[in-house]
Amino acid sequence: MYRILIADDEAEMANTIRFALLAEGYAVDVVHDGESAFNAIAKPAGVKYSLLITDVQMPKLTGLGLLRQLRQLENDTPVIVMTGFGDKQMVVDLMRIGCDDYIDKPFSIKEMVAMVARVFENENSVDQKREKEKNDQEREIQKYRAKFDEISHQITTAEDAFNQIMTVDTSDLPLDLIYRYRPFAGLGGDLICVGTLPDKSEIAILIADVAGHDIGASYHAVFVRSMFEEHCRLGGEITSFFHVLNEKLIHVGSEKMVTAQLVHINTKTNVLTLGNAGHWPMIRVNPLGEPSLVSLDGDVLGIRSDASFSQLEIPVSHKEKFYLCTDGFVELKRVDPTTGHSVMLSPSGVLHLLANYPSLPLEEQIEAIWKNALSFSNYRMYDDILLIGFQTWGANHV
Amino acid sequence: MYKLNADEKELTIQLASKFTLIDRVVEDTIAMMVDGESYETTPINQVIRELLLNAVEHGNDNAIEKMITFSIVVLSPGRYRISVLDEGKKLRPKNLIVDLQIAADSPRKKGMIIVNNFCDDISINPETFAIEAIITLPQKMDWGISKESDRYTLLPSRDISATALTPLKRILREWLNSSVPLCELNLARVESIDSITLSLLISFSKEIVPGRSLIITNVNSELMQLFNVTQLKRLFTITGAEDE
Incomplete structure (x- = not known):
């Protein structure tokens, strides 16, 4: 099951999104500042989140700062940012540092649910692609390993034969x-x-x-x-x-x-x-x-x-x-x-x-x-x- | 921890026992102390790496807080004394000889074989107990080719072995295809020639027609013995260094 973290200091908004996503079958947690969101996601032994939905303006750490710090740690959890309507420069900055998608406020809950579904869909196809690449690489490595073992065996056999001679x-x-x-x-x-x-x-x-x-x-x-x-x-x-x-x-x-x-x-x-x-x-x-x-x-x-x-x-x-x-x-x-x-x-x-x-x-x-x-x-x-x-x-x- | 002191003749590095710092020592040493344009750097790269790996793994037992002191002194152009001191058990000269004997018999002691094969000497400093290796880097092969209307001359800059044969084949082939009567292989800077090179020279002798000759000059006494044994003197005009 996908587990989603919502970071928004506006409790009402956070809960509205939360209930909508719960209804879709996701597990959802909520925090109300950027620092708590960072700690929840970056903690090595903590809960593994499949998605972070974050507001931009929050106490302690902004949404932008949160995203930047996560990416610096090479944490690749998908992130949706809720932006102020029309803030184009903000969108450019978000995309540059690795935001997966953004949604302009105000938005309908339907739009948010659809966006979440889309992110997971994309993520699944990226995961599948990665998995395939990994499998291909593994297969290639196994092939080389088998070849290497075969050559090593041939050399050992040749050495044994030569020692006999x-x-x-x-x-x-x-x-x-x-x-x-x-x-x-x-x-x-x-x-x-x-x-x-x-x-x-x-x-x-x-x-x-x-x-x-x-x-x-x-x-x-x-x-x-x-x-x-x-x-x-x-x-x-x-x-x-x-x-x-x-x-x-x-x-x-x-x-x-x-x-x-x-x-x-x-x-x-x-x-x-x-x-x-x-x-x-x-x-x-x-x-x-x-x-x-x-x-x-x-x-x-x-x-x-x-x-x-x-x-x-x-x-x-x-x-x-x-x-x-x-x-x-x-x-x-x-x-x-x-x-x-x-x-x-x-x-x-x-x-x-x-x-x-x-x-x-x-x-x-x-x-x-x-x-x-x-x-x-x-x-x-x-x-x-x-x-x-x-x-x-x-x-x-x- | 990585602390470096250097002047023109000596470089000293103190480092923590971390494998990741070994690459840095190799890179810094080659950049600061070795003339990579004139000398082959692979041997010194391998020797430093093996000595430091040994110090991290066996000397300091991978304890990151234990230090290693590495130093390299230029003895003459292309010739160096490398010293590595760890905080482990003190090495004894007798143990080193035993290690070399064991290494020669054991395929597992590859590191020691690499160091021993590349270095002129390995010893334990009796005062500091550091392991010291003296290494002479091979010059990069320069065939010293000059072409005149009546002779080709080759003056190779170092020993000739199978790994450096392609240019020799090319120039000998070019000479054979030309009308130049004489080709001189001047071995003034060569101490030894391997049997693959000898095979090549004997093979080329079959293609030299009357009126043309390949002469081998400035041959040292040890090479002359080899040329006598293999009857090369029957195929080429060969003169020793003392005849010049």
Whole structure:
């Protein structure tokens, strides 16, 4: 039921209107000054009025002042003002500050009742319009929310899938292999793959880095992994693998550079074969604990069809350690707080870290290097980072 | 409560622990202390916001009557020391390192990651226990393009990454379509280049015909290592900063 407040210091007039509106089925209250009307309407916990009918001239606060104060409070209760006949400027002022309608005195009760009905009618259509807009907005928000949830779910699924791909089961390998990986943003372009070649005595280890660290980079990483699995199934030279991979990556398009190193380790002949495609050098630590870089030329993959690659055979002895890492790790950097210049970890920095822990078991050594490198960069990353260490004929094959 | 004192080198603001005042600190700081024409303002915006959010929410436990003192000092053009002190529990340097480690491992500590990634250094002042962050703002990318009849020269004003590649693609394409024989990419003001940019350069190398060349000059030693590893030297003439 609509509840109406009448504010008029002329009690007789107020009551006449009141009885007419009561007869129409409205609930009606009456006050006799502007201040009481303001308190009745603006009080947060008070009665909620659907309409205010106010006189202009009243004690304590005029009808104009009352309306102005209500609108300043952003109170949008509809208001009908009873004005003196012919006061045009007053009407203009009332409309400007948000009066819904006005009625010139003297007026008939019929006119007032009709005006009240009209205001509620308008109000209902405005309310309905607002309600519709609100519903439309809510529907739109729900649509976006559903879309956002769907995308979030897809990203989480993609991240989980990528994490699975980056999880290597090292339990059955005839060598010790430890790695640490952290993507820059959930998904990444770094890749580690380990497999057995057709001659079961040969193990293949691939490290690859696709340019960028977004979902596109992950897509390429998954593609490189599938090519690696094919290589493990068919076998063959490392350089041949790189040539095929290069051709396929160019065919896929997008011109994202990929760098990689592939290692074959033959446990019968004790020979490690290393192939390089524009990747940072592998590090070798001999049984005396002396680290050195194994540099090898090779172009990056995925851009030029005339790329060339090379491979190198290295006779290995028992318990030699090797380390592979991506550029995100080598290029971890710290900023000198005094000068603002940055210093990169660099391959020589990695050698230095390794030299600090010559006698630690491989797992502890990798953990120590990983933590030290992150501490060096104040735990700040600029790219995906991946560090792999493996030891020939380690604990599993003593 | 919001009280501000400023001179050319330093701005200090005392504010009540209200989230709504954080925007005002960011706006006042950028307007009064940062040359937005020359430097990117997003990093400082984010760092101030995260430090103050942390002070309101965790330091002062959202208690509006507790105060925060924020100050920023210009160390050199584009380089600032930001200090935030709240009335909460005193921070310890050791805790900060632990926080950074945890942040690096936890996707929930995004605020700390943002501050750490944008700043050169974060520390706790041993006397005041304020958290202090030193930040160097990246210069706005200016490719420093000059075109003469015999050469195009590009002198980029800062590190080149994927986000700033479109103009580089455009100018290299324009050079390829012209008859100008030489294009020089002068890296005197560049410390690092990301792999997406390297991909772009290698890709363009395919289109350079005999008689024309793209030369890369003033390369620092770390970038030179990267160019060696990725065999860029096979594709372009590259000279180091020390060769100039």
